[in-house]
Amino acid sequence: MSDSSAPLTRRSALGLLGTAGAALTLGRSALAQQSLLSAPAPTFSGPGPLDAWNGLGPLIALPQKVPLIRLVDRPPLYETPRSYFQSAFTPTAAFFVRTNLSGFPASVDLGTWRLKLSGNVNKPVSLSLAELLRDFEAVSVNAVMQCTGNSRARFQPRRPGGQWGNGAMGCATWTGVRLRDLLDRAGLKPGGVQVQFQGLDTGAGAPGSGGASYQKSLNLDDPVLDECIVAYAMNGQPLPLVNGFPVRLVVPGYFATYWMKTLSFIRVLTQPDDNFWMTTAYLQPDNARGNTTPQAVKDKTVKLRPVGSMPVRSFIVTPDETVKVPAGLPMTVQGLAMSGRGKVNKVEVSSDGGKTWSAAKLGEDHGRYAFRPWTFAWTPKKPGQYTLAVRATDTSGGNQPDGAIWNPSGYLWTTVERQTVTVGQAG
Ligand SMILES: Nc1nc2c(c(=O)[nH]1)N[C@H]1C(S)=C(S)[C@@H](COP(=O)(O)O)O[C@H]1N2
Numbered sequence: 318m319s320d321s322s323a324p325l326t327r328r329s330a331l332g333l334l335g336t337a338g339a340a341l342t343l344g345r346s347a348l349a350q351q352s353l354l355s356a357p358a359p360t361f362s363g364p365g366p367l368d369a370w371n372g373l374g375p376l377i378a379l380p381q382k383v384p385l386i387r388l389v390d391r392p393p394l395y396e397t398p399r400s401y402f403q404s405a406f407t408p409t410a411a412f413f414v415r416t417n418l419s420g421f422p423a424s425v426d427l428g429t430w431r432l433k434l435s436g437n438v439n440k441p442v443s444l445s446l447a448e449l450l451r452d453f454e455a456v457s458v459n460a461v462m463q464c465t466g467n468s469r470a471r472f473q474p475r476r477p478g479g480q481w482g483n484g485a486m487g488c489a490t491w492t493g494v495r496l497r498d499l500l501d502r503a504g505l506k507p508g509g510v511q512v513q514f515q516g517l518d519t520g521a522g523a524p525g526s527g528g529a530s531y532q533k534s535l536n537l538d539d540p541v542l543d544e545c546i547v548a549y550a551m552n553g554q555p556l557p558l559v560n561g562f563p564v565r566l567v568v569p570g571y572f573a574t575y576w577m578k579t580l581s582f583i584r585v586l587t588q589p590d591d592n593f594w595m596t597t598a599y600l601q602p603d604n605a606r607g608n609t610t611p612q613a614v615k616d617k618t619v620k621l622r623p624v625g626s627m628p629v630r631s632f633i634v635t636p637d638e639t640v641k642v643p644a645g646l647p648m649t650v651q652g653l654a655m656s657g658r659g660k661v662n663k664v665e666v667s668s669d670g671g672k673t674w675s676a677a678k679l680g681e682d683h684g685r686y687a688f689r690p691w692t693f694a695w696t697p698k699k700p701g702q703y704t705l706a707v708r709a710t711d712t713s714g715g716n717q718p719d720g721a722i723w724n725p726s727g728y729l730w731t732t733v734e735r736q737t738v739t740v741g742q743a744g
């Protein structure tokens with residue numbers, strides 16, 4: 318941003334305030350977003366800066382939400398601004414919003430709404446929210462939900478779909494009833510292979526999708542079923558409608574595509590689900606990183622499988638590129654890490670663009686599925702341009718590649734994040 322010299326002067330002054338400066342700096346990036354409101358809406362999303370933390374769009378508030386970065390209106394894709402990731406839990410009102418179909422309910426009448434379990438079960442079950450609250454033990458999990466296409470804007474060559482920056486993710490405390498308890502109530506009959514989830518939304522989906530309902534299924538022998546929660550609360554509040562009121566499925570460690578909003582139908586299937594959203598969309602190359610090449614796709618040699626758990630990632634939240642740091646000033650580089658495949662056990666930071674690395678300090682442990690905050694004390698000695706980088710590992714042996722990955726749908730981005738910082742003379 319080189320709009321005028323006044324904010325630059327202000328930024329330099331704020332930089333001298335240390336941590337208070339960091340908070341104010343984030344205020345500035347919100348201001349930068351705000352100024353987009355008066356600019357004409359972008360009609361072309363690419364190529365754009367590959368290292369921009371957030372996607373590009375105006376700040377717009379949906380009902381029950383604070384202004385978020387609107388990438389697309391219908392179906393809605395709203396990204397969480399970077400400043401909301403200063404803490405390990407993402408405020409409910411700032412949580413990103415994404416819906417695959419054009420018709421999302423504008424209200425849900427709890428007088429008639431029921432969660433229905435059917436299919437290959439002993440006894441079909443229909444439960445009101447009052448019954449879910451009264452008849453089942455309440456349990457909570459801290460877990461990150463992340464869109465499979467988070468950070469898609471980084472892909473080169475570009476992939477179609479929402480050009481997300483890093484903000485299609487968030488961490489919340491999810492409270493509700495165990496999926497297992499509901500399945501036990503209905504009773505599984507022998508011969509089931511998958512359990513299918515569906516919400517209340519309808520309407521046209523991606524071109525060629527055929528179906529007008531969004532359905533996702535998990536294998537009945539997938540251990541993640543024991544972790545799943547049908548959640549009626551998020552950070553101790555009812556879910557905003559756009560985030561799934563009255564209940565949504567929480568699948569800890571898995572990508573958000575399975576986290577069904579306005580969950581209303583649970584069906585036990587005796588055949589693998591072959592609907593569009595299971596067999597055409599949300600497929601990744603059949604390797605842990607989901608990595609392949611455009612050439613391999615052209616040659617039709619890429620084997621695909623449904624996406625599942627989230628590989629390890631880490632993010633620099635502050636400083637951002639608007640900070641000007643005076644040389645010699647001790648500062649804190651701060652951010653988050655996460656993995657759906659094991660606990661984050663190490664975060665390392667580089668201040669020379671990835672040549673040398675030092676251990677960051679891990680912050681409070683909110684559980685293996687939650688964001689793990691980290692901090693790194695840094696005193697840049699000399700003026701100049703610095704490139705900060707961060708990488709994390711997890712207990713499953715997962716680590717982050719320092720180079721692009723690529724796949725046809727723009728999924729599973731997990732590359733080392735970088736942040737350029739300008740350091741000036743202190744006097
Ligand atoms: N009912 C319903 N649930 C859904 C979807 C949807 O289109 N309909 N999209 C999924 C995808 S792809 C994402 S990224 C998350 C987004 O959840 P959020 O809007 O609460 O952030 O919801 C998941 N659950």
Ligand SMILES: [Mo]
Pocket residue numbers: 415463464465466573574
């Ligand atoms: Mo998604």
